[in-house]
Amino acid sequence: MSVVDLAVTSRRELNIQLHALAPNTNQTHWRVENPNGQHSLAVGLDAPVTVEIAGHAGYYCAGMNKQATVVVEGNAGVGVAENMISGMVHVKGDASQAAGATAHGGLLVIDGDASARCGISMKGVNIVVKGSIGPMSAFMAQSGTLIVLGDAGDALGDSIYEARLFVRGSVKSLGTDCVEKTLREEHKEELRELLNAAGLGDAINVDEFKRYGSSRKLYNFHVDNAAAY
Amino acid sequence: MDSNHIPRTLPRQSATFDPHTMAEIRRAAATGIYDIRGAGTKRVLPHFDDLLFLGASISRYPLEGYREKCATDVWLGTRFAKKPIHLKIPITIAGMSFGALSAQAKEALGRGASIAGTSTTTGDGGMTPEERGQSKTLIYQYLPSRYGMNPDDLRKADAIEVVIGQGAKPGGGGMLLGQKISDRVAQMRNLPKGIDQRSACRHPDWTGPDDLEIKIEELREITDWEKPIYVKVGATRPYYDVALAVKSGADVVVLDGMQGGTAATQEVFIEHVGLPILAAIRPAVQALQDLGMHRKVQLIVSGGIRNGADVAKALALGADAVAIGTAALVALGDNDPIHEEEYRKLGTTAGAYDDWQDGRDPAGITTQDPELAARLDPVSAGRRLANYLSVLALEAQTIARACGKSHLHNLEPEDLVALTIEAAAMARVPLAGTDWIPGQLKF
Numbered sequence: 088m089s090v091v092d093l094a095v096t097s098r099r100e101l102n103i104q105l106h107a108l109a110p111n112t113n114q115t116h117w118r119v120e121n122p123n124g125q126h127s128l129a130v131g132l133d134a135p136v137t138v139e140i141a142g143h144a145g146y147y148c149a150g151m152n153k154q155a156t157v158v159v160e161g162n163a164g165v166g167v168a169e170n171m172i173s174g175m176v177h178v179k180g181d182a183s184q185a186a187g188a189t190a191h192g193g194l195l196v197i198d199g200d201a202s203a204r205c206g207i208s209m210k211g212v213n214i215v216v217k218g219s220i221g222p223m224s225a226f227m228a229q230s231g232t233l234i235v236l237g238d239a240g241d242a243l244g245d246s247i248y249e250a251r252l253f254v255r256g257s258v259k260s261l262g263t264d265c266v267e268k269t270l271r272e273e274h275k276e277e278l279r280e281l282l283n284a285a286g287l288g289d290a291i292n293v294d295e296f297k298r299y300g301s302s303r304k305l306y307n308f309h310v311d312n313a314a315a316y
Numbered sequence: 317m318d319s320n321h322i323p324r325t326l327p328r329q330s331a332t333f334d335p336h337t338m339a340e341i342r343r344a345a346a347t348g349i350y351d352i353r354g355a356g357t358k359r360v361l362p363h364f365d366d367l368l369f370l371g372a373s374i375s376r377y378p379l380e381g382y383r384e385k386c387a388t389d390v391w392l393g394t395r396f397a398k399k400p401i402h403l404k405i406p407i408t409i410a411g412m413s414f415g416a417l418s419a420q421a422k423e424a425l426g427r428g429a430s431i432a433g434t435s436t437t438t439g440d441g442g443m444t445p446e447e448r449g450q451s452k453t454l455i456y457q458y459l460p461s462r463y464g465m466n467p468d469d470l471r472k473a474d475a476i477e478v479v480i481g482q483g484a485k486p487g488g489g490g491m492l493l494g495q496k497i498s499d500r501v502a503q504m505r506n507l508p509k510g511i512d513q514r515s516a517c518r519h520p521d522w523t524g525p526d527d528l529e530i531k532i533e534e535l536r537e538i539t540d541w542e543k544p545i546y547v548k549v550g551a552t553r554p555y556y557d558v559a560l561a562v563k564s565g566a567d568v569v570v571l572d573g574m575q576g577g578t579a580a581t582q583e584v585f586i587e588h589v590g591l592p593i594l595a596a597i598r599p600a601v602q603a604l605q606d607l608g609m610h611r612k613v614q615l616i617v618s619g620g621i622r623n624g625a626d627v628a629k630a631l632a633l634g635a636d637a638v639a640i641g642t643a644a645l646v647a648l649g650d651n652d653p654i655h656e657e658e659y660r661k662l663g664t665t666a667g668a669y670d671d672w673q674d675g676r677d678p679a680g681i682t683t684q685d686p687e688l689a690a691r692l693d694p695v696s697a698g699r700r701l702a703n704y705l706s707v708l709a710l711e712a713q714t715i716a717r718a719c720g721k722s723h724l725h726n727l728e729p730e731d732l733v734a735l736t737i738e739a740a741a742m743a744r745v746p747l748a749g750t751d752w753i754p755g756q757l758k759f
Contacts, residue, residue, distance in 0.1 A: 127530070127537040131538030188521040204521075208516065210506040229507055306508075306512065308491070
């Protein structure tokens, strides 16, 4: 295991070392000590390695991740796993705003709560939040799946496109063009699969979820819908 | 009095309710929706035409037109980037998206810019292989929508431009209407074919200059501090916006005036929000000077640049480079009278065609229709753009030599006078024949 202590090594040096990893590297397990909430930790990775961050991370941790597994053992700041392409990011604490923003792929798992705009403009990522999510989450969400075991705040899925939202708890309000939809067997199967990938096994009853998605009324602008904007 | 011979009052059109205004009222009443169009503002504005160069005489020494060197090159991104950009001419191609433009048009822009030794820029919708392949120096825009944004393309880019806004619609997002969403455009943007694609007006994961600083730092970390980071703003409060962009860590600030074009925006927005570029350059330069960053953080200005005189005037006012968009499209063949018959079928005329959002461009530029797009040959169109860029540079050099400057960057406000009080106030140069700069008190 490679250990980088940010008390003595700079973030720049950490990211240089991680960017230098070849696809077939045998340095596949990294541990980052004393992160102390620094921003932009383990960003732009593109190798099948695991990076454990032993504490809290600041903004944009694991931003634009490809292939790598990044585990934050504390809380994560704004925009964790923003624009992720593939791989996995696991936050063991809570996440701040815009978790998984615009992410195209991969899996983001948040053990605690996520703040406002979780999954904003998501473009294919799968997100599992074991706690609750804040307001304006999945705003303009294009594709991918957001699963929330707790509650969702105001205006969930506002101006949503084709992303699929599953919430087990309450939803304070739905955003424009977001509606509840029937939870069919194929959706339950997807839920089981993603919950399993998030390490929850069969512990969760998928029948308890409600599904939300786009009513597709705003897909082409029409003047009669002007009040909805 | 002979009632048959009373002089009659001539019919008089209202200046307030002119024919265009009344036609727009009738159109609005019939449809219930605002007018959307492409391009920039069409109203008369104080502009570079309101400035004149003084040229050399006894008190100043000119350079020999065809003998003495007048350099045109520019370095961009020298503040933090490990790999700053060196361009042969200070005239760049502004960001325009694949989606708004055809793949052929994007390729032509890349070809023309590369021949001329300058850069071109992606747009909302990501980077196409044609564009990257044909662009020696390619600036990759980082927009609120993040359509097509990925780290591989980020690393392939020569610089990154964080787009906060544009001159045609500062404070506004975008809308690519469904008729331009082909399979390829849809796939690049992760959205279904044929639906209207909204582009957000704010970035999804940062708000305000403190966050922007952290965002820029992230982009630098991802690209190992190699790429220059530009920040593009629409001209509204240029002094403060430029100062905040510098504070946020920008290497280059791009300032776009309201003459700058758009692919599709509400007419009311294009015509009534933002500043003409003439009014924006001096406050922007002032901000850089106040921070001790003029020429250290480079300033690119855009919006209504048409000829070498405009280039020279922008540089004399303190810009390091300019960007062109609409003029580049015209060089490719946009609004060419050769298509007049087809423009008339669309209810318009060559020179006035601005329904770029509809995707029915007879010139094959602002379209995703394969048959229309095939009309534009990227090689010959790219050559036309290269020729045009050469002319801009030659014209700017001609003026600079006449002012005794061995580099375009040696042009200065002192070389200029204004023809109108408005232009004198905005450009902060004296009204011609006077030493009066409105707004600058002398006691």
